[in-house]
Amino acid sequence: MITLKINGLPVAVEAGSTILEAAQFLGFPIPTLCHMEGLSPYGACRLCVVEIGEGPRARLVTSCTYPAEEGLVVRTASARVVRARRMVIELLLASCPQSRTIQDLASAHGVHQQRFRQEHEDCILCGRCVRMCEEQMMAKAIGFQGRGERRTIGTPFNEPSAQCRQCGGCIYVCPACQLRCTYNEPDKAICGACANLPAPCLEKEGAADMLCYMSPCVACEIKR
Amino acid sequence: MSLAFSERARAEIDRLLARYPTRGAATLPVLRVAEREFGGIDDDVMVLVADTLDLSPAQVRGVFSFYTHLRRPGWGKYVLQVCATLSCALRGCEGLADHLEARLGIRAGQTTPDRRFTLLKVECLARCGESPVLQVNDDMYVNVTPAKADAILESLP
CATH class of the missing domain: 3.30.70 (Alpha-Beta Plaits)
Structure with missing residues (x-):
């Protein structure tokens, strides 16, 4: 078992799991789009970003590809994470405004404006x-x-x-x-x-x- | 399909395959061999490479179309690649591309009628600090102004 801290809570998860799997197992919601159980992690949509580390060394990583490490400090919903996630959703919405999934994500995360030109693509290249x-x-x-x-x-x-x-x-x-x-x-x-x-x-x-x-x-x- | 590698190419491919952990990992070097063998890579060659490496054509196509340094048949003697990604765009690669288009009388993606030049706008050539970048076949030129590009083209044999 690996012990780490998620949102200030000390937790233990199985070795080999990713941050996303750990957080979801423990009930911390992280939105995902390119992730799918049964498929290999890909890290394309960037929606599952979380903040790891502390102070000036804190950085954003995609939780679906980052392995849970001993002693890791993870924040799944810090201000920086929420800001980044909203930006990702706004960009996804600009490329595929007709997608129900992305519209629902935008609504759930309070993205009410769109500052980018709508592309009306039918693909977000999530793979x-x-x-x-x-x-x-x-x-x-x-x-x-x-x-x-x-x-x-x-x-x-x-x-x-x-x-x-x-x-x-x-x-x-x-x-x-x-x-x-x-x-x-x-x-x-x-x-x-x-x-x-x-x-x-x-x-x-x-x-x-x-x-x-x-x-x-x-x-x-x-x-x- | 009548297309096949020659004995020599086959031997070279076998030698390459021994150096990689999986057959798929040898895709790029084998594409290089195919490029030399057939003078360029078209759809049939990609299918041949896929068969040789036990990959699907979709995978070989994905690798081939990602890179810009593998030749298509029908390209000119000199392939001019103008980087059109962010850093070069900020430093004026559009002007460089426009200048080359006007000088050669072709649009990006086309080949001059005498088969001497092919002009391409490509993704990052990884010399962002010295943009704009122009690549002529395998030679890289940095900080290229339209005047410098003229000098480069005139120096070509």
Whole structure:
């Protein structure tokens, strides 16, 4: 066991856990976006920042990637943390103003203004779908491409990927576009992207063996 | 797919693979070998590299498109990379890029009709303290003014 201090409270957590896991286990809320249980930590969204250390050596780190260390002093909701988190949310909101998840985060954290130009992107590059595809679906069909402001996520060469089994897992875990999955309620559909996905299990043999994460599943709804 | 590495390239790849803990870790050096072998890396070469390293094309594509120093087929003899990231932007790389575009008569991302120059605006070239930075093939030039860029281009054989 490792002993550390979270928000002034001396606690003990299992060796090998991250600050985020420790804090969540003990009931200190830390908002997350790119983090997902079952996927490797990635530290992309910066929403889970916490302050560690004391005095002039205090610094902000992403709690999802920082391992809990012996004697560490962590503050999960100091003024500096809250300020940083609000800024992150404001920036995320500017890039994906239509995302329900991000709107809810903004509301919950009192972000009432937006000082940045709205980009109306449909992706915040959190990499959840890429990790889902690689680590849980064992497909590696999608990946990042490009760099800087031209960075996007997609299949290689922007063609349908031979590795893709169209399980829909990438869309299911996406925090920015989860409403895509409501094609069976056309009024709520935002982009209709899933309407372009061929139904994964209708025409194939052995549908029961497929890894399908679509919920509700378009194909299954139709079959019923 | 008819594309394949030559015997010599295969031997070099095997030698490279022995130096890395996983096959995926050798992606960049193997892309270098592929670049020399095929004179540039296009989509088919990326698929070949992926097959060689037991990776998915998406992963090789991700690595290839992140870096700017691997050649695409069809690029000119000299590849001019103008850094367009923050530090260089603050020190006037836009003016440098505009000057090169006007001088060569092409836009960033294009190649001159005589295949001599390809002009690219790229992400950080890691010499922020001496910006603006211009990279010509593998040579880096720092504190580049339009006049200095002219002198560099004229000195090229």
